[in-house]
Amino acid sequence: NICLLFSWATIVLLSLTRIPGRYLTHQEGLPKLPVPPLNQTCDRYLAVLEPIIESEELNQTRTLVEEFQRPGGVGERLQQGLERRAHKAENWLSDWWLQMAYLDYRMPVVIHSSPGVVLPRLEFSDRQGQIRYAAKLIAGVLDFKTMIDNETLPVEYLGGRPLCMSQYYRVLSSCRIPGIKSDSVVNYASNKTPPRHITVVHNFQFYVLDVYNSDCTPLTVDQLYVQLEKICNSSLQTNKEPVGILTSNHRNSWGKAYANLIRDKTNKESVRAIQKSIFTVCLDAPMPRASDDMYRTRAAVQMLHGGGSRWNSGNRWFDKTLQFIVGEDGACGLIYEHAPAEGPPIVALIDHVVEYTKKSDIVRTPMAPLPMPQKLCFNISPELKKDIEEAKQNMNIMVQDLDMKVHVFSYFGKNIPKSYKLSPDAFIQVALQLAYYRMYQHCCATYESASLRMFRLGRTDTIRSASVDSATFVRAMDDQSIQNSEKVALLEKAVKAHRAYTDMAIRGQAIDRHLLGLKLQAIEDLSALPDIFMDTSYAVANHYNLSTSQVPAKTDCVMCFGPVVPDGYGVCYNPMEEHINFAISAFNSCADTSATRLAHALEDALLDMKALLEQTPKAKL
Ligand code: COA
Numbered sequence: 001n002i003c004l005l006f007s008w009a010t011i012v013l014l015s016l017t018r019i020p021g022r023y024l025t026h027q028e029g030l031p032k033l034p035v036p037p038l039n040q041t042c043d044r045y046l047a048v049l050e051p052i053i054e055s056e057e058l059n060q061t062r063t064l065v066e067e068f069q070r071p072g073g074v075g076e077r078l079q080q081g082l083e084r085r086a087h088k089a090e091n092w093l094s095d096w097w098l099q100m101a102y103l104d105y106r107m108p109v110v111i112h113s114s115p116g117v118v119l120p121r122l123e124f125s126d127r128q129g130q131i132r133y134a135a136k137l138i139a140g141v142l143d144f145k146t147m148i149d150n151e152t153l154p155v156e157y158l159g160g161r162p163l164c165m166s167q168y169y170r171v172l173s174s175c176r177i178p179g180i181k182s183d184s185v186v187n188y189a190s191n192k193t194p195p196r197h198i199t200v201v202h203n204f205q206f207y208v209l210d211v212y213n214s215d216c217t218p219l220t221v222d223q224l225y226v227q228l229e230k231i232c233n234s235s236l237q238t239n240k241e242p243v244g245i246l247t248s249n250h251r252n253s254w255g256k257a258y259a260n261l262i263r264d265k266t267n268k269e270s271v272r273a274i275q276k277s278i279f280t281v282c283l284d285a286p287m288p289r290a291s292d293d294m295y296r297t298r299a300a301v302q303m304l305h306g307g308g309s310r311w312n313s314g315n316r317w318f319d320k321t322l323q324f325i326v327g328e329d330g331a332c333g334l335i336y337e338h339a340p341a342e343g344p345p346i347v348a349l350i351d352h353v354v355e356y357t358k359k360s361d362i363v364r365t366p367m368a369p370l371p372m373p374q375k376l377c378f379n380i381s382p383e384l385k386k387d388i389e390e391a392k393q394n395m396n397i398m399v400q401d402l403d404m405k406v407h408v409f410s411y412f413g414k415n416i417p418k419s420y421k422l423s424p425d426a427f428i429q430v431a432l433q434l435a436y437y438r439m440y441q442h443c444c445a446t447y448e449s450a451s452l453r454m455f456r457l458g459r460t461d462t463i464r465s466a467s468v469d470s471a472t473f474v475r476a477m478d479d480q481s482i483q484n485s486e487k488v489a490l491l492e493k494a495v496k497a498h499r500a501y502t503d504m505a506i507r508g509q510a511i512d513r514h515l516l517g518l519k520l521q522a523i524e525d526l527s528a529l530p531d532i533f534m535d536t537s538y539a540v541a542n543h544y545n546l547s548t549s550q551v552p553a554k555t556d557c558v559m560c561f562g563p564v565v566p567d568g569y570g571v572c573y574n575p576m577e578e579h580i581n582f583a584i585s586a587f588n589s590c591a592d593t594s595a596t597r598l599a600h601a602l603e604d605a606l607l608d609m610k611a612l613l614e615q616t617p618k619a620k621l
Contacts, residue, residue: 116303140356242314
């Protein structure tokens with residue numbers, strides 16, 4: 001395809017020209033995240049509670065909100081504090097958010113925080129194929145890294161506005177570090193001597209692989225292949241201590257074990273090498289075979305947790321920001337530590353790498369022999385051995401508890417909602433509301449991530465998908481007494497309300513981060529927490545039974561993550577033009593949830609909504 005070749009050639013040429021200062025200039029041109037008006041947030045807060053809170057309780061909350069926003073009251077004082085903070089800081093929210101949402105969060109990063117990505121199954125089923133693909137993948141990531149290093153990464157846009165690109169500069173050469181009460185993140189990319197190595201893990205054994213030649217050119221695919229082969233041949237024993245599984249533990253336990261681990265000098269150096277590495281490649285052992293239709297579900301759990309201590313869970317360093325996973329059986333994907341970035345930059349990197357791996361093999365050139373990659377050694381004391389055993393047990397409990405279903409909805413994709421002049425994302429979110437309502441006969445607090453990257457250092461806010469309009473539609477949908485034409489009108493109204501909420505959120509006017517900011521301001525001021533934050537409605541509103549996210553990619557992949565509450569679902573989706581990939585998770589320990597049941601209900605909801613539009617010809621424009 002001439003066009004593709006041309007655009008590829010353009011990318012290659014552009015990426016090789018270094019444009020120093022371009023990134024900073026771009027960043028400085030971005031607006032600062034606003035602090036929304038207090039009354040606007042208070043009014044909108046009451047509106048989002050309506051579909052999820054009983055009326056009596058809501059009346060009580062109304063009184064509390066009125067008191068909170070009273071002129072001269074506590075709300076105004078906190079708002080002023082927040083505005084002062086916004087004036088001084090580059091982004092009033094981002095440091096707080098990083099700390100609160102990630103670094104202070106003490107649940108294991110596995111399942112509870114780190115998303116996985118499942119790529120389509122690759123066509124190999126042996127060690128040679130695995131190494132060949134891994135070599136291409138590494139070369140592809142290094143190619144992407146050239147654009148980051150040279151500041152030539154194309155700026156992204158949302159709704160016609162340029163986006164903050166800082167997350168791209170945080171995902172390579174970085175790692176989370178555990179602490180006893182709170183974690184931190186280190187990034188070595190901007191060091192005077194930035195790292196030149198990646199780490200490779202095979203049969204639980206870690207290696208340092210230098211990926212640049214002495215003339216600073218990246219190793220070729222052939223060179224990488226030879227190096228990976230050496231690593232595999234020297235790590236054939238399968239009885240090694242899975243020291244990496246420590247990173248899957250509860251953060252406080254891991255924080256303690258970490259202090260213990262790095263007391264030993266050799267261990268400390270090995271851990272530093274992993275933390276400093278550009279990224280990690282996990283060469284996984286084959287997992288139990290799955291039928292073709294179960295493949296993506298099985299691969300999703302492999303990416304999210306590795307399958308348990310018997311399988312590949314020890315073949316990871318879960319604190320590492322980026323870990324690419326290549327299985328001997330053709331399973332391929334990644335897991336990333338969430339603190340530095342959201343899904344979209346990660347899948348943009350994947351899209352680039354997948355395109356790169358499709359390029360035909362480069363002609364072999366004679367190669368000078370390269371040194372053997374260095375194996376990272378660990379001294380395992382009896383105490384560490386105990387920590388590893390405990391981490392294995394906890395991991396296996398988590399593995400047993402995760403109920404995962406990857407569902408490819410194959411009847412339509414973005415095309416159908418678009419043909420009815422409806423936002424595809426909003427259409428899918430309304431279908432999720434319908435599916436949930438049909439299963440539980442009530443609406444629940446629903447989280448959809450909205451990008452705040454229009455603003456400097458922006459992360460996310462929440463689109464609350466359960467709205468007065470979605471609730472009216474889902475109640476009407478199965479009501480025989482209501483005419484189809486009315487149902488169509490309600491459907492359109494719900495979809496448009498969702499899109500309007502999205503527009504408000506991406507422009508920095510949603511309510512959730514603002515409310516959080518007011519709460520954190522009260523804590524920072526050492527004043528009593530206002531009653532609205534102690535109220536049951538606030539707890540219910542933040543108990544997200546549906547935690548959802550759209551992560552679109554050009555590649556036919558899907559991102560996946562766990563639920564955020566014990567009785568909830570995690571739903572991530574990649575809407576393609578003619579199909580939609582969904583990854584749905586729940587916990588087996590909750591008798592009321594089932595990922596498979598929600599997948600079926602969602603499929604029915606999408607089909608029923610399409611049928612409803614079709615039955616009412618005037619709907620199509
Ligand atoms: N009629 C016809 N087409 C429409 C339409 C309408 N009324 N509304 C939207 N579309 C089109 C859009 O132009 C777009 O076209 P494209 O496929 O050519 O790009 C497409 O439909 C998709 O638009 P939509 O479904 O409305 O969603 P979006 O792309 O605007 O995304 C969010 C919405 C909320 C997902 C996005 O704003 C966002 O914030 N993304 C980041 C989420 C995130 O960070 N997730 C990761 C968390 S780890």
